[in-house]
Amino acid sequence: MKIHIPTPLRQYADKHDTVEIPASTVSEALNALIMRHPDLRKHLYTAEGKLRAFVNVYLNDEDVRYLADKEATAVRESDSLSIIPSIAGGCRP
Amino acid sequence: MTTTISEETVSAKTVKKVELSNEEVLRYSRHLIMPEVGMDGQLKLKAAKVLCIGTGGLGSPLAMYLAAAGVGTLGLVDFDVVDFTNLQRQIIHFTSDVGRPKLDSAAEKIKEINPFVEVRKFETRLTSANALEIFKGFDIIVDGTDNFPTRYLVNDACVLTGKPNVYGSIFRFEGQASVFGTKEGPCYRCLYPEPPPPGLVPSCAEGGVLGILPGLVGLIQATEAIKLILGSGDPLVGRLLLVDALGMKFRELKLRKNPECPVCGVNPTVTELIDYNEFCGIRGEETTANMSQSLPEISVEELKKKLDAKEDVFVLDVREPHEYQICNIGGHLIPLGDLPKRVSELDSSRNIVAHCRSGVRSGKAVDFLRQAGFTKVRNLTGGILAWADKVDPKMPKY
Numbered sequence: 001m002k003i004h005i006p007t008p009l010r011q012y013a014d015k016h017d018t019v020e021i022p023a024s025t026v027s028e029a030l031n032a033l034i035m036r037h038p039d040l041r042k043h044l045y046t047a048e049g050k051l052r053a054f055v056n057v058y059l060n061d062e063d064v065r066y067l068a069d070k071e072a073t074a075v076r077e078s079d080s081l082s083i084i085p086s087i088a089g090g091c092r093p
Numbered sequence: 094m095t096t097t098i099s100e101e102t103v104s105a106k107t108v109k110k111v112e113l114s115n116e117e118v119l120r121y122s123r124h125l126i127m128p129e130v131g132m133d134g135q136l137k138l139k140a141a142k143v144l145c146i147g148t149g150g151l152g153s154p155l156a157m158y159l160a161a162a163g164v165g166t167l168g169l170v171d172f173d174v175v176d177f178t179n180l181q182r183q184i185i186h187f188t189s190d191v192g193r194p195k196l197d198s199a200a201e202k203i204k205e206i207n208p209f210v211e212v213r214k215f216e217t218r219l220t221s222a223n224a225l226e227i228f229k230g231f232d233i234i235v236d237g238t239d240n241f242p243t244r245y246l247v248n249d250a251c252v253l254t255g256k257p258n259v260y261g262s263i264f265r266f267e268g269q270a271s272v273f274g275t276k277e278g279p280c281y282r283c284l285y286p287e288p289p290p291p292g293l294v295p296s297c298a299e300g301g302v303l304g305i306l307p308g309l310v311g312l313i314q315a316t317e318a319i320k321l322i323l324g325s326g327d328p329l330v331g332r333l334l335l336v337d338a339l340g341m342k343f344r345e346l347k348l349r350k351n352p353e354c355p356v357c358g359v360n361p362t363v364t365e366l367i368d369y370n371e372f373c374g375i376r377g378e379e380t381t382a383n384m385s386q387s388l389p390e391i392s393v394e395e396l397k398k399k400l401d402a403k404e405d406v407f408v409l410d411v412r413e414p415h416e417y418q419i420c421n422i423g424g425h426l427i428p429l430g431d432l433p434k435r436v437s438e439l440d441s442s443r444n445i446v447a448h449c450r451s452g453v454r455s456g457k458a459v460d461f462l463r464q465a466g467f468t469k470v471r472n473l474t475g476g477i478l479a480w481a482d483k484v485d486p487k488m489p490k491y
Contacts, residue, residue, distance in 0.1 A: 007266065053285070054285050061347050062347055088240050
């Protein structure tokens with residue numbers, strides 16, 4: 001499946017904007033992603049291994065938090081996963 | 094549903110009190126002849142009071158278009174002064190405005206675009222102490238701020254006062270937009286219950302931003318504000334619009350109202366405004382000041398003296414390669430993010446002076462190197478900006 005990496009996190013994923021990963025569930029995909037790009041781990045997960053509160057993960061256009069099986073939700077190859085972190089810029093210096 | 098929002102946004106009673114002069118009829122004729130606006134819509138626009146938080150990248154285009162469209166009252170909150178680095182995107186401010194308060198500059202342009210607009214200026218930082226009072230006089234709040242504490246403050250104040258929060262945010266070439274704080278819809282906290290810890294998400298000042306992007310996102314916000322006033326179309330309530338300017342892709346994600354949201358949920362725990370700096374883990378300037386106090390520093394003058402005297406000094410530049418291209422003092426380039434894996438390039442027996450643009454990143458580098466056992470490493474106070482100010486006035490600043 002395809003995982004979209006947002007701009008602020010690309011520096012921890014060898015500058016990729018999307019990563020193609022074979023996976024059967026959301027959590028499998030995320031685990032494979034941080035195996036491939038270990039620097040992403042601390043930006044996505046807390047020390048206790050929980051997904052950080054300011055990072056949202058969407059399966060297609062649905063928030064994973066609101067899916068019945070959450071991160072255990074099964075995925076297909078045509079699905080895409082998006083990581084949406086909070087950004088603050090309105091850009092005054 | 095959209096009509097409900099409109100009735101809440103600008104009350105029918107207020108709309109009844111306004112009328113258009115012949116001059117205004119002529120000015121707004123392209124609105125008046127389209128059925129989606131018409132006379133009713135234009136009167137709603139005139140009766141509407143919109144508050145713009147910030148007159149920077151997002152605030153510039155949206156204030157200009159809202160003024161041109163005939164929004165009757167525009168409130169502006171800003172305390173900043175125009176500087177040269179603003180001009181690449183903050184189009185309400187002109188080159189001759191550098192050094193002037195942004196509020197004066199913005200108010201002047203708005204008056205010039207449309208003298209029928211009443212501008213209300215609030216030359217202050219938006220705080221928990223003044224937000225509710227300022228919001229009271231407005232129907233819609235448009236959030237064009239640049240930092241997390243103010244974002245959460247605007248969100249909570251909108252929920253507490255029951256006013257829609259037209260949200261926009263940008264980073265480099267990506268943007269987000271939504272409408273929060275309506276009765277049925279989610280708020281910013283439903284999407285992001287907590288802010289990221291300071292330093293984890295780079296700011297625009299650190300990360301840069303494509304100049305046209307705030308134009309794109311700011312005008313999406315302006316469009317949403319106008320739709321809320323008119324009560325027509327589908328507002329971005331419960332939807333997060335993602336803008337990718339490089340790929341020129343617009344994507345949309347579903348947002349849900351979180352029943353457990355601390356501010357707009359069923360049993361809210363946030364019932365008044367809180368200390369948002371504390372909430373976001375920021376203690377003002379203190380954090381960086383404390384860090385630099387405990388770190389060994391060297392001034393640019395002292396470094397220049399040592400280099401001229403050919404003393405053994407190893408200059409380490411921890412900026413990014415594209416910054417090195419703008420200007421450099423011949424240092425060995427290792428971007429801060431690469432330092433852990435490239436630390437072997439450094440010789441701990443030599444006197445190392447680390448620098449970046451202003452001294453913040455190199456402070457982190459010095460901290461890291463000291464923990465890694467380097468004892469002869471110092472931070473260049475004020476970075477390459479101080480070098481340009483005090484040693485080499487020909488060097489460009491950025």
